[in-house]
Amino acid sequence: MHNKTCSHLPPGFKYHVLNGNAPDIFYWFWAIGGVCWITVLCVVVPQILKLRRDGVEFRNRSKDMFMAKAFQIGFQVCCYPVVLSTCKFIVLLSPSFMFQLEFIASCYEAYSIFLFTQFLIMLMGGHKKSAFLESLTHNWDNWVSNLLTLDLKKGPPVKYWTSFPLACCCRCLEIPKHMTHTHFLIIYNLILQFCVTAPFWSFVMLLKDTRGDREPIHWSNCAVCCIYGLFVLMRGTMGVLSPYNPRGKFFSIQSLFLSTIVPNDVMLYLKVSVKKGHRYDERVMREAWSCIITLVFCGFISFAYRRFWHRGDCRSAQISFERGSIIEVSSSMSFSGYDNMRGAYDNPNWDESLGHAHHTESVSFHAVAEDGKNNQLLKLYSS
Numbered sequence: 001m002h003n004k005t006c007s008h009l010p011p012g013f014k015y016h017v018l019n020g021n022a023p024d025i026f027y028w029f030w031a032i033g034g035v036c037w038i039t040v041l042c043v044v045v046p047q048i049l050k051l052r053r054d055g056v057e058f059r060n061r062s063k064d065m066f067m068a069k070a071f072q073i074g075f076q077v078c079c080y081p082v083v084l085s086t087c088k089f090i091v092l093l094s095p096s097f098m099f100q101l102e103f104i105a106s107c108y109e110a111y112s113i114f115l116f117t118q119f120l121i122m123l124m125g126g127h128k129k130s131a132f133l134e135s136l137t138h139n140w141d142n143w144v145s146n147l148l149t150l151d152l153k154k155g156p157p158v159k160y161w162t163s164f165p166l167a168c169c170c171r172c173l174e175i176p177k178h179m180t181h182t183h184f185l186i187i188y189n190l191i192l193q194f195c196v197t198a199p200f201w202s203f204v205m206l207l208k209d210t211r212g213d214r215e216p217i218h219w220s221n222c223a224v225c226c227i228y229g230l231f232v233l234m235r236g237t238m239g240v241l242s243p244y245n246p247r248g249k250f251f252s253i254q255s256l257f258l259s260t261i262v263p264n265d266v267m268l269y270l271k272v273s274v275k276k277g278h279r280y281d282e283r284v285m286r287e288a289w290s291c292i293i294t295l296v297f298c299g300f301i302s303f304a305y306r307r308f309w310h311r312g313d314c315r316s317a318q319i320s321f322e323r324g325s326i327i328e329v330s331s332s333m334s335f336s337g338y339d340n341m342r343g344a345y346d347n348p349n350w351d352e353s354l355g356h357a358h359h360t361e362s363v364s365f366h367a368v369a370e371d372g373k374n375n376q377l378l379k380l381y382s383s
Helices: 002-006 013-018 025-062 069-078 080-093 095-123 131-137 140-147 168-173 181-210 220-236 238-244 246-267 282-308 311-323 335-346 352-357
Strands: 363-368 375-380
Touching (some): 095 181, 095 246, 095 311, 181 220, 220 238
């Protein structure tokens, strides 16, 4: 009676691993998946700890109660491959948790993409601390103008609307132009809609599974719009974000995003060999293949996270957030150099000769005045 009741359910850890009922292909999955999971942990976890340690030191130096927002975003985004690979590897060990873990992975995926867009806005000098308070007393137009204080016309005009995957074939028809604030908000909403719909549909699938409903839900259109928004944002802001190597950061986020979407969609149209009437039905095997593909992707992409997400960008984003300016800070700069730089920036009469007055490491930053009229480039050299 118990076997009849559980025959339609995915196998659990005891039935799957301890009792040795898993198909032979799963032994290969466990070996490959385990290597990829350990690779992600060894590559990304030290970077996460380094960012968090630097954020705590930054907090103590500035005498704040909480860690700076940019450092919080930095190490939380770097946790994305760790969370994703862990969820996928657990599914290989216990397929009965596949919908619950898919929901957890989707929520963190949406959260990471949202944090990534906030990090880009901080790097560009937008999202002044006073923007939200001003929005309570001013109209929408004033709120939009205060939301983004950066100069989006920096760099050459580009064709950003004709991007992958929706309009890349029509690039010859678009006229090169600079991104406007209105277009930025449209693209921002394209990305943000996935951050809301992905957890929702994952939760719906979880509820359907508890009721025994195996009919799949196709919500790939939301993911395609998000991918398109990320590519458009990358092309449109390349000139503004050029000091921070934005392509590497976009590549790391987009690659992990595609590694979760593409395998699931591809496996829907592929046939997998299963034993008729067996607990390892087509749904379980498709999920297993999807997990191993994602784990392999995570193993390779983890090196991109380690290379392109470092503390120098977190410091730059935090200073830009505080000042509403575009700031570039060397990743090797000491905290004393950071303090001296902040003091120099607070002084409205600073000039290039200030650099020789401070015994700091070599650092450069680009300060953009809030009125958009006075752009200056300052270099502080160590004596």
